[in-house]
Amino acid sequence: MSTTSATAVPPFRVESATPASRAAAVVGLLLLAVLATAPAWGGSGFMKLLIEFFTLLALAQMWNLLAGYAGLVSIGQQAFVGLGAYGLFVGTDRLGLHPLLAIPVLAAVIALIALATSLFAFRLHGGYFAIGTWVIAEVFRILVSGAKEVGAGNGVTIQGAAFLGPQGRLALTYWLALGVGFGSVILVAWIMRSRLGLALRALRDSEAGAESLGIDVFRTKLAVYLIASVGCAVAGAIIYLSLLRIQPNAAFSVDWTARMIFIVIIGGLGRIEGPIVGALVFIGLRETLADFGSLYLVILGVVAIGLTLLAPRGLWGLFVARFPMVSFGAQPRLVMGAQTPGGAGPPPGTTPTEVA
Amino acid sequence: MAALLELDHVAKAFGTVVVADELSYTLAAGEILGVVGPNGAGKTSMLNLITGSLQPDRGRILLDGRDITAMPVHARARAGIGRTHQVPHPFGGMTVFENVLIGASFAGQRTGADPRTATVAALERTGLLAHANTPAGALTLLDRKRLELARALASGPRLLLLDEIAGGLAEHEVQALIEIIRALRGEGLGIVWIEHIVQALVSVVDRLMATNYGRKLAEGAPKTVMASPEVQSVYLGQGIRA
Numbered sequence A: 001m002s003t004t005s006a007t008a009v010p011p012f013r014v015e016s017a018t019p020a021s022r023a024a025a026v027v028g029l030l031l032l033a034v035l036a037t038a039p040a041w042g043g044s045g046f047m048k049l050l051i052e053f054f055t056l057l058a059l060a061q062m063w064n065l066l067a068g069y070a071g072l073v074s075i076g077q078q079a080f081v082g083l084g085a086y087g088l089f090v091g092t093d094r095l096g097l098h099p100l101l102a103i104p105v106l107a108a109v110i111a112l113i114a115l116a117t118s119l120f121a122f123r124l125h126g127g128y129f130a131i132g133t134w135v136i137a138e139v140f141r142i143l144v145s146g147a148k149e150v151g152a153g154n155g156v157t158i159q160g161a162a163f164l165g166p167q168g169r170l171a172l173t174y175w176l177a178l179g180v181g182f183g184s185v186i187l188v189a190w191i192m193r194s195r196l197g198l199a200l201r202a203l204r205d206s207e208a209g210a211e212s213l214g215i216d217v218f219r220t221k222l223a224v225y226l227i228a229s230v231g232c233a234v235a236g237a238i239i240y241l242s243l244l245r246i247q248p249n250a251a252f253s254v255d256w257t258a259r260m261i262f263i264v265i266i267g268g269l270g271r272i273e274g275p276i277v278g279a280l281v282f283i284g285l286r287e288t289l290a291d292f293g294s295l296y297l298v299i300l301g302v303v304a305i306g307l308t309l310l311a312p313r314g315l316w317g318l319f320v321a322r323f324p325m326v327s328f329g330a331q332p333r334l335v336m337g338a339q340t341p342g343g344a345g346p347p348p349g350t351t352p353t354e355v356a
Numbered sequence B: 001m002a003a004l005l006e007l008d009h010v011a012k013a014f015g016t017v018v019v020a021d022e023l024s025y026t027l028a029a030g031e032i033l034g035v036v037g038p039n040g041a042g043k044t045s046m047l048n049l050i051t052g053s054l055q056p057d058r059g060r061i062l063l064d065g066r067d068i069t070a071m072p073v074h075a076r077a078r079a080g081i082g083r084t085h086q087v088p089h090p091f092g093g094m095t096v097f098e099n100v101l102i103g104a105s106f107a108g109q110r111t112g113a114d115p116r117t118a119t120v121a122a123l124e125r126t127g128l129l130a131h132a133n134t135p136a137g138a139l140t141l142l143d144r145k146r147l148e149l150a151r152a153l154a155s156g157p158r159l160l161l162l163d164e165i166a167g168g169l170a171e172h173e174v175q176a177l178i179e180i181i182r183a184l185r186g187e188g189l190g191i192v193w194i195e196h197i198v199q200a201l202v203s204v205v206d207r208l209m210a211t212n213y214g215r216k217l218a219e220g221a222p223k224t225v226m227a228s229p230e231v232q233s234v235y236l237g238q239g240i241r242a
């Protein structure tokens, strides 16, 4: 058995971090450090706004992972927001778990539920997949609406976190939201640099090409579906740790997914920066237009339609087209020539040459 | 010892269009089988049947004597089947380096080779090193075909299926390609090479097969096959250089 000879390969190295991506990582960590201290200096209004921002950011990152990277356009992610909400209630109020313990437990259980729903959803493709995910969410809403154990149609109020006190609960929820917001960005960045990310980007461009090079398209998409479902469930649990009052029609409302889609589309589909920009715009618009009542929804709609027409790659796409050097993309560059930083010193008389 | 590849009475039709008609043949490791046939003869379909992107209506496909007919495409690629597409399928948003890295990282897992090293080797071999950081979507058609070959090579295949990769190349480029293919045979790969440039094929293949309507017209020594009456009648007036 023989393979292509890979013996006499010229020296090379692969650079995957760009100056912009390093700068973004440093700025991000500094921001995280500053924001983590907010319970000591921020008002509760400020913290609640940030809880909303970071949980929406996490939801949008998950939807972006599904639709933007794996081509799985779901309109049923509210299934997992709702399951996360009820999972938190069962964990804290029925099982008496601390919220910090209830969240990983519900994440594990909901991963199994997502595996089960995938058996149905993954039989469908394209538009049918989208409808199928929505049907799944509706089924959960109807099931929960009929379950007396969790208050049926009236819903329930989480009381199992009351022992924390109002300030303690706010601080905990805030830190969890910060964690899930930053965590979602780090998770997506890490995925995109992993083998899974390589597979995802390949099958986004050509499924036929990806398969013929050994990529298991089904398992790749399934992995994304599971990650995104659990991500939405965790974010949903944190949202309801803040809201406390859970009603099936609200928790399983398609509005959740509509928000995710809005944020991702205006920010930029298939780009890690998209949901960050989109969530900022969404919260900004909501805050400034709060007095307009339902007109606010009309304005959101007009903004979304206008942007998809004028900037189909979203605001971030528009920005990167102007300033390409700011892209934090993880595209590795092959650099031929001897090692410079760190590794074995360059052979005498050679300098690393960049390949155009 | 079982042959590297065996087709055993493989049949496939799209409605009334027959693309494989009880097709049977074997290929050994270190052997090159050339395939010729008019447009629409079913040559690409035959490769699709071997890679699994098409399912036969009847018959079996064996790799090393193992029946792979039910195996999905990606598993066959991981088992060592590499192919180039007649119409290239580049990952347009990724660089040439990343495109080739995919072949090395996934289908190439089996070889245990370092994916990056295998990628650089494949890029160098196919003359794409200078384009390593170019987005694949920006390549010319010829370079896209080179990319198809580089991706397949990076996966360290044992069976290589080539679908019209010489079309459009200049004479000296065809020669360079033939050198690569010879060297691959020397490394023990079994190769199926579909090409309309019969001259190029005849100069390197061990066996030639002519097909039409999914049926084998003739198979054997290249010169004999091209001279056979069946092949002559099919090619008459087709403008194929023999």
Ligand SMILES: Nc1ncnc2c1ncn2[C@@H]1O[C@H](COP(=O)(O)OP(=O)(O)OP(=O)(O)O)[C@@H](O)[C@H]1O
Residues within 6 Å of the ligand: B014, B017, B019, B037, B038, B039, B040, B041, B042, B043, B044, B045, B046, B086
């Ligand atoms: N998926 C498909 N569905 C229906 N018909 C198909 C399909 N794939 C191929 N065909 C038909 O099967 C026939 C054989 O096609 P194929 O691509 O295998 O021919 P080929 O020998 O590779 O031709 P060429 O030399 O032009 O590349 C053609 O008539 C084609 O239109």
Ligand SMILES: [Mg+2]
Residues within 6 Å of the ligand: B043, B044, B045, B086, B163
């Ligand atoms: Mg063809």
